[in-house]
Each structure stands twice: as structure tokens, then as C-alpha cells.
Amino acid sequence: MIRRAGCAGLVCGFLAAVLAPGQPLAGQRNFVSCPIVRDTKTVPCFLAEYEGELYFLGIQQDITSDFHPPQLKHQVLVEGRVVEGPRICGGIPLRPVSISVLKEVNLACNTLLPAEPGIEAPPASRGAGPSSRRLETVSAPREPLSGRxxxxxxxxxxxxxxxxxxxxxxxxxxxxxxxxxxxxxxxxxxxxxxxxxxxxxxxxxxxxxxxxxxxxxxxxxxxxxxxxxxxxxxxxxxxxxxxxxxxxxxxxxxxx
Amino acid sequence: MRRLLILFGIALTLSAQYQNSFKITWIEPGSNVILPEFDAFDNSNGTLGVLNASGPVNTEGHPFFTALGSNKRACVNCHQPTYGMSVSAASLLDRWRATDGKDPVFAAFDGSNCPSLPQDKESSHSLLLKRGLYRIPLPWPPRKADGSPKKVEFTIEVVRDPTGCNTSREYGLQSAQPTVSVYRRPRPAANLKYVLSGGQPIVLKTGLLADVDPETGKPVSMNLMTDAREATLKTQAISAVLGHEQARVVPTPQQIDRIVQYESQVYVAQMAHIFGGPLAVPGGPAGLGVAALRDHPAGVLGDNESDPVFGLFTAWKGNDYYRSSVARGADLFMNRQFWIRDTAHINSIGLGNPLKRTCATCHNAQMTGQDLSAGWVDVGTTNFPTWTEPNTWAESSELPVFKITCSRDADPHPYLGRIIYTTDPGRALISGRCVDVGSIVMQQLRGLSGRAPYFANGSAKTLREVVDFYDRRFDMKLSDEEKEDLINFLGAL
Structure with missing residues (x-):
């Protein structure tokens, strides 16, 4: 069973039905949890807690980013690898990280933390205001494909x-x-x-x-x-x- | 030279307007008038401009201005130049009083709360007269192009029916032809090159194929209707003639072409403020006025610093009270950050919930402020608990309320789950998808001063009420001065 705060109701029931024993993994953090949003003076950071530790998932970007943030009102499946180095937004960074928003609404997932001095988001390619660049709608030219x-x-x-x-x-x-x-x-x-x-x-x-x-x-x-x-x-x-x-x-x- | 003449004409017309304030013009079908290249109409904010970019329009025999069906209506009944090619609730009330309710705009089919009601009573047309809402009867379940029923992900029950139409044995969900009646504002039939631009093969918000133009096979913008149910102006015109005008035969290709040609060259924008004077002036904001709409390229993303949605307003940052207020409003629209939360098809498409952004994130298409991608969004106007209706049951409630129950197999609505109370399921009545319940296609923001009330359900009587809704919905914490600036900005568009 999942043993975390925020896993409740229908989602827990669903997870219980599909889980079976396996082996833990070193250096990898795969877990289901409520996301936590922390505001900063620039863009918000997205975090998640697992077994008493806080992990940094990523920051708000735009739709073209590889990182698509989780959503409040939903649990998130986090699959990421711990990266050595300083914490970001208070969390241990996971890279690469895959984020899956679980479909069922979970009203318990509703933590939005205010900005605090000393907690800053890493530089973002796009801030919270209008973009400083035009959104690219055309892929950069690359070698023409051939064969299968x-x-x-x-x-x-x-x-x-x-x-x-x-x-x-x-x-x-x-x-x-x-x-x-x-x-x-x-x-x-x-x-x-x-x-x-x-x-x-x-x-x-x-x-x-x-x-x-x-x-x-x-x-x-x-x-x-x-x-x-x-x-x-x-x-x-x-x-x-x-x-x-x-x-x-x-x-x-x-x-x- | 031609542009100079148009500018001269605009100046003359505006001058005449100031001397002849609150001129009301209602074009009746078959009135055989000639519409000038440029005309101006007073409204409570100032003067609205209407530009026929192809030159004067002779309405005699013109299918947009001629009743093609059985109820004596024409397109112009609900798309009046005076009211920004839509129609205002106030003008409808005037019309009711002037004609004792006999104007074809009040046709029983959709100009009343329900055809089963006594048509001579004002109360039977209350949604049109108070909120500018027409009844939109939609088949349930929705149909594919070949007429077969679509697979749907939810059931729909009527839990409140103030108009009586959804529980009517003749017109309702349990009738021989099951129908859902929702009530919506007519969208402006103007500035349409912008509305139709931006079609992509795959809809960003759904990851599914976009609808295509049945003639060309090319993807369409899906921004044309409240629920994106019509692909092109042609299909919309045919549907409107058969529906709103109750025609028994399909209009001819020539008639449809003329309707589309006319609609495609009309531009509408506010031209002057009642105290601030002309808006489209040399050296002023380049996005204001009808000529700017005619000349600007369509399909350009404006959510950026260098080339914003409605252009730069720096020229108006100064001491003039009105102009500086408009400029501050433009800044707020582009730059004021707030938490966009729980908005299906914005937060749920990979941007995260909440999203710290600005108005221009969603209202991102240059010149109109629609969404450049297919723009249906559940901003919360129709779904409980953020809907615009009273939050407790009340005798004064005007719109029907439906209970939507989504199947266990379907993806739920991302923020409301599988049981949703709504006054208008919006796009979901066409797609049959639970995630679309309450999603409404964004409207263009031009000519607003001429066509109150606002939102698809006509719930905001004024621009102040629009701004108040967003302030509440997203906890924007706008000051009274900021609200005034936003209102002045929106009113200038």
C-alpha cells in the first residue's frame, strides 16, 4: 500500500488494486504524492515530499518545455533520479524527472507556499509575464531523415x-x-x-x-x-x- | 489617397456623432439601405466604428439582410452593425417596446425562453431581454457528420428548469428528438479573419485532430462558435439559416458566398471615448480602431513583450487622465501576474496548476485577445461553484441547471471530477467528453462597448462585472483604480 498523506479515497483504492511487492531502487525516487507549489519572486517551483524528504521537480516554464509541472487538486507520480548538489527551492533536485498527473481529483493536494527570502527559482527560459521571445512554432532545421x-x-x-x-x-x-x-x-x-x-x-x-x-x-x-x-x-x-x-x-x- | 479619404470620413462621421449622440440604428430585414464604407454608432462609452473594407454595401436583396427562412428573420437581426455586429440586451428591450414584441428577433423558436411559452408575454422572452441570450437547441447525444450518434462519456439530467424547455415533452431531453437547450449570446460577425486564423492539424488542448473545412480538408481554428461546433463561416451560415431563420431549404451557394463575403470584410472597434476623444489617432496606440484591424496580419501570437496583444500603449503614458488610464489598463492586461487556477484546458495541458501568469497568457492572439489555439476553456462561468449564477437556489435564477455524471471509464473533469452541476456544458455538448464540461470558446475583445452584456451567458451587465468576476475567480486583488484602468482599456478596444 501507499503510505503517504494525501493518498485518499478513490486514488488509494485504485493503487491498492494494482500494487504488488517488488524491489527498492538505489538513487531513484519513484513515488506518488501531492505536489507542493512554492512561489518565488520569479516563477513558482514545484516540489513533492516523499518519506519526510522534499524533492525539487522543476519550475514553471511554457508549453514547449520538457518539464510539465504537476497540478494542485491532483496527486502526482514522480519518477526521477537524485542529483548531487545544492537544494533548489528547498528540495533535493531530481534529474531527469518524469511527472504524471493522476486523473482523479484530490482536494487534499492544495499546498501553495508563499515566496520567502532566500528561496529562489533557477533561471527560467520564460518568466511569469509575457514572453521575452516569440514562442517557436517551427522546429529548428535538422538533417533530413531517410530510410526506415x-x-x-x-x-x-x-x-x-x-x-x-x-x-x-x-x-x-x-x-x-x-x-x-x-x-x-x-x-x-x-x-x-x-x-x-x-x-x-x-x-x-x-x-x-x-x-x-x-x-x-x-x-x-x-x-x-x-x-x-x-x-x-x-x-x-x-x-x-x-x-x-x-x-x-x-x-x-x-x-x- | 484612399486611406486619407477614409480617415477624413471617419473624422466627419465622429464629429457628426458627437453632435447627434445616442443615435440608434436597427436594420430590419429587407430595409434596402446602403451601408457606407465607414459608419459610427454611439454607445455609453463613446463611439463604435464599423468598417466595410470592400466599400459600401447595398443591402437590397443581400442574403445577410434578407429573410431566407420562414420566420422573417435575417442574419442582421442578431448581428447589427450598431451593436458591434452582435446585439445588446438594451437594444433588444428597446426593440420589444418599439414593436410590441412583434419583431422577428423574438421568434418563438429561439428568441423566447421556449417555443411552448405564450409568445406575447415579455416574461417568455426574459433571457433575451435581460441578458441578450438566444436559445440554442442542441441534439443529445451529439451527432457525427453522418448523423449517427457520437459516443458520450456522461449522462445529463435537468435539475432546474426555469424556462421549462429542457423538461418539455415537445422540446426537452425526453422528447421524441432529445434536445438540450442552452442560452447564449450571439458572437460578433466581424473581425473574422482573426477568429478564423490559427488552425493547426492537432488541437493543442485535446491532442486530437482538429475539425477540417469540408471543402478544402484543411484544419480550422475551431474558435468560431461558443462550442466550436461549426467549422467555417459557410457551415455556420447554412446552419444559422436552417436554424435561427427556420428555412425549409438550404440556402443557395451564391447566397452563402455573399453572406461569407460580407462577414469577411467587416471590422468593428471602438473609435472614440465619450470624454477621451478619438482613439485611433496618429502617434497613438497602433492597435486601436477599425483600420488597424483591417491592416494587421492575423494569426500572430501577442503574449510577448516586444509585440503585445493589442500593441504598445507607451504613447499614452502621460498626464491625460483617460489615455493614461487606458495605457495602465493595457499594462495590467499584459503584465499583472496572478494565479490562474483550476481552469480546464489551460492548467491541464501541461502548464501546471496553478500557473503564475497574466491575462495575455490565455487572451494571446493579436488584435482580438482570443486564444490562438482552439480556445475552449472552462474559466468557471458556467460550472458550480464558480459559476456566475446565484450559489443558492433562488426563484430569481434564470438559467437551467444540469447535473452531469461522467462514466468511470472516462477521464474526469480535471478540477470538478465526475459529477458537475452546470448551466451550460459548453463544448461537451458537441464532443461528448467529460473533460470539456463547461468549456466555452473565448470571445474576441473588440467592440465590447457596443454589445453588453458579456460572457457567453450574458451574466456580466457591464465591463466592471467582467473585471469583478476575474478578480474574484483568480483572487487578483485588483484595486479600484486598477479595475477602472482595465475597464477603460477594454472599453477602448
Whole structure:
């Protein structure tokens, strides 16, 4: 069982149903908790507590950032690696870190701390006011792709929402498949397991692999990609506690 | 030379307006007037400008100004140039009194609270007369393009029905053609190049395919309607003629083309303040006035320091009371930080909850302040507990209340969960998705002075009430002076 404040009601019931014993992981922190928001004189920091220790997850950026902050009113699944060095915003930094907002509303997750002298957010590419730069809507030029290509769309835990990065990946796959007149475009969906630091396992819901694959295939076809086939793996990918976020995915293999 | 002539015409018209304040113009269908290239109409804040960028418009036989259906209505009934190509509640009340309720704008179908009510009674049209709301009957469940029912993620129950329409055996949810009636303001049919710009193949807020133009197959902005249910001006016009005008046949392609052509060249903006004088002046803020709207490129993101949403107002930072207030209001709009919280399709799309930002984060499209991406957002106007209606049951409550129960399999509304009380499920009535309950497409912020009341449900009688709502909703802690500045700024748009 999850043994943390803030795990209550429906979410705890859900977790209890899917957890099974496992092995703890060194240097890795995988846990479910309420996020904590700390204001600063610039942008807010997002933190989370686990077994009496506070961890720094990241700061508010914009939609193009790799870090998508957690949300109050929701628990968050944190999967990150402890980084040696000074604390940030009072928390031990985790890098890389994957953030998954759990879907069910949890009103207990509502901690917003005021700014305090001496606690500063690291520099942000975008402040809390209007941007000092224009939001980039076009990818930087890169080497043209050729041959068989595999594109991978990653997801938050138990989610099929296509985030900004996935949106760009699908757009790139579409452009490539159309440019080369692909002979086949194979979409494969997966769901996965997360091994928590407690040793318990958290498994994504049944049917999610199919739904993820269907969504991507629908988009590709809708954007005019021909020859799209799809499959999905109904059984969840195993969790190792280190690379679990990379297995919550859809792959798109484009063959000339 | 042409621009000089237009400016001269604007000056002359404004001058005439000052001498002839509170001129009221209501164009009736078939009145066969010629609309000038530029016209100006008084409102309580000053003068609204309407620019026909293609030149004067002869309304004789023009399908926008001609009744095409069975109820004697035309598009112009609800999209009057005088009122920013929308219509104000005050003008509707004037119209009721002038025509003893016989104007086709009060057609039983959607100009009354419900067609089943006695149509000669003012109380049967109370939502239109008090709040400028038309009944929008939507099929339930929603339909796909081929007419088949969409899969929906929630059930809908009527828990309060002050109009009687949602529980009506003839018009309601349990009728032979199950229908949900919601009540909404008509959006301005102007500045539409901005409203239609920004279509992306994949909707940022949903991660799903955008709707496409059925003729071109290209993605559309999905910012056209309160619930984004129509893809293009053409589909909207056809739907409006068949619905609002109760036509029995589809309008001809030529009629639709003329409607779309007219709508696509109309620009509306406030042109003068009642005390502050002309707004679009040389050396002044470049974003004010109708000519700026005509000339500015559409689809430009304005949430940045160098080229903000409505341009720079530095020229007005000085001693003039009104102009400096507008400039401060523009600064507040762009720069005043507050916690944007619990707003579905803003906080829930990877930006975090709460989000420390400004008005311009969401109202980010240059010149109109809509969202450049498909802009449906649950800011809280329709869903309990932040809705604009009384928070306790009251005889005076005017809107229906629905109970939405989302299925266990569906993603819940990100901040309200699976049971939601709402006066208008908004986008969810089209998408069938629980996460969309209460989400309403952002409106453009131009010509506001001519078309009160505000919000899709007409709940804010004044711009002060709009600002007060946001102040409460996001705990902005605005001072009275800041509120006045924001009101002056919004009123100048």
C-alpha cells in the first residue's frame, strides 16, 4: 500500500488494486504524492515530499518545455533520479524527472507556499509575464531523415493525452511518411508498469495500449498518411524502476 | 489617397456623432439601405466604428439582410452593425417596446425562453431581454457528420428548469428528438479573419485532430462558435439559416458566398471615448480602431513583450487622465501576474496548476485577445461553484441547471471530477467528453462597448462585472483604480 498523506479515497483504492511487492531502487525516487507549489519572486517551483524528504521537480516554464509541472487538486507520480548538489527551492533536485498527473481529483493536494527570502527559482527560459521571445512554432532545421524511421510518442502514466512534444513527433512522422510516400506506417501501442521506490508496482489501466495506438493511427490517417496499420500489446510492459516512463509509448515505424 | 479619404470620413462621421449622440440604428430585414464604407454608432462609452473594407454595401436583396427562412428573420437581426455586429440586451428591450414584441428577433423558436411559452408575454422572452441570450437547441447525444450518434462519456439530467424547455415533452431531453437547450449570446460577425486564423492539424488542448473545412480538408481554428461546433463561416451560415431563420431549404451557394463575403470584410472597434476623444489617432496606440484591424496580419501570437496583444500603449503614458488610464489598463492586461487556477484546458495541458501568469497568457492572439489555439476553456462561468449564477437556489435564477455524471471509464473533469452541476456544458455538448464540461470558446475583445452584456451567458451587465468576476475567480486583488484602468482599456478596444 501507499503510505503517504494525501493518498485518499478513490486514488488509494485504485493503487491498492494494482500494487504488488517488488524491489527498492538505489538513487531513484519513484513515488506518488501531492505536489507542493512554492512561489518565488520569479516563477513558482514545484516540489513533492516523499518519506519526510522534499524533492525539487522543476519550475514553471511554457508549453514547449520538457518539464510539465504537476497540478494542485491532483496527486502526482514522480519518477526521477537524485542529483548531487545544492537544494533548489528547498528540495533535493531530481534529474531527469518524469511527472504524471493522476486523473482523479484530490482536494487534499492544495499546498501553495508563499515566496520567502532566500528561496529562489533557477533561471527560467520564460518568466511569469509575457514572453521575452516569440514562442517557436517551427522546429529548428535538422538533417533530413531517410530510410526506415521509428518515431516514439511518450505519455504520462495512465494517460492518452498527446502532449506538446508528442504532437510534434506525430507531426514529424506525418511529414516524413508523406514525403517519402511510405510503403508502410506501423503504429504500435503499449502500456507499462512503474516500479515504485517502496517496491510496489503501479500498472497502467487495461485497454490503454489500444487507445493510444488508435488515437495516433486516427491522427495519421486524418492527416493523409496512407498505409497505416496498427497493433497494440495488451499486457503491460514490466517495470524496472529506472526507465519506466520510456515504456509508456506509441511507436510509429515508417518504412519507405 | 484612399486611406486619407477614409480617415477624413471617419473624422466627419465622429464629429457628426458627437453632435447627434445616442443615435440608434436597427436594420430590419429587407430595409434596402446602403451601408457606407465607414459608419459610427454611439454607445455609453463613446463611439463604435464599423468598417466595410470592400466599400459600401447595398443591402437590397443581400442574403445577410434578407429573410431566407420562414420566420422573417435575417442574419442582421442578431448581428447589427450598431451593436458591434452582435446585439445588446438594451437594444433588444428597446426593440420589444418599439414593436410590441412583434419583431422577428423574438421568434418563438429561439428568441423566447421556449417555443411552448405564450409568445406575447415579455416574461417568455426574459433571457433575451435581460441578458441578450438566444436559445440554442442542441441534439443529445451529439451527432457525427453522418448523423449517427457520437459516443458520450456522461449522462445529463435537468435539475432546474426555469424556462421549462429542457423538461418539455415537445422540446426537452425526453422528447421524441432529445434536445438540450442552452442560452447564449450571439458572437460578433466581424473581425473574422482573426477568429478564423490559427488552425493547426492537432488541437493543442485535446491532442486530437482538429475539425477540417469540408471543402478544402484543411484544419480550422475551431474558435468560431461558443462550442466550436461549426467549422467555417459557410457551415455556420447554412446552419444559422436552417436554424435561427427556420428555412425549409438550404440556402443557395451564391447566397452563402455573399453572406461569407460580407462577414469577411467587416471590422468593428471602438473609435472614440465619450470624454477621451478619438482613439485611433496618429502617434497613438497602433492597435486601436477599425483600420488597424483591417491592416494587421492575423494569426500572430501577442503574449510577448516586444509585440503585445493589442500593441504598445507607451504613447499614452502621460498626464491625460483617460489615455493614461487606458495605457495602465493595457499594462495590467499584459503584465499583472496572478494565479490562474483550476481552469480546464489551460492548467491541464501541461502548464501546471496553478500557473503564475497574466491575462495575455490565455487572451494571446493579436488584435482580438482570443486564444490562438482552439480556445475552449472552462474559466468557471458556467460550472458550480464558480459559476456566475446565484450559489443558492433562488426563484430569481434564470438559467437551467444540469447535473452531469461522467462514466468511470472516462477521464474526469480535471478540477470538478465526475459529477458537475452546470448551466451550460459548453463544448461537451458537441464532443461528448467529460473533460470539456463547461468549456466555452473565448470571445474576441473588440467592440465590447457596443454589445453588453458579456460572457457567453450574458451574466456580466457591464465591463466592471467582467473585471469583478476575474478578480474574484483568480483572487487578483485588483484595486479600484486598477479595475477602472482595465475597464477603460477594454472599453477602448
Amino acid at each position: 524511421q521509428e518515431f516514439t510518442v511518450l505519455y504520462s502514466f495512465n494517460d492518452d493525452y498527446l502532449e506538446y512534444a508528442g504532437n510534434r513527433t506525430v507531426t514529424e512522422a506525418t511529414a516524413y511518411a508523406k514525403r517519402i510516400g511510405a510503403s508502410s506506417v506501423k503504429v504500435s501501442g503499449y502500456r507499462a508498469t512503474t516500479l515504485l521506490s517502496s517496491g510496489d508496482r503501479l500498472v497502467e489501466k487495461a485497454g490503454l495500449a489500444e487507445k493510444r495506438a488508435q488515437n495516433i493511427a486516427t491522427i495519421l490517417r486524418g492527416l493523409g498518411v496512407a498505409g497505416v496499420t496498427l497493433d497494440w500489446k495488451s499486457e503491460p510492459e514490466p517495470g524496472d524502476g529506472q526507465t519506466d516512463p520510456s515504456r509508456r509509448r506509441v511507436t510509429v515505424v515508417v518504412t519507405p
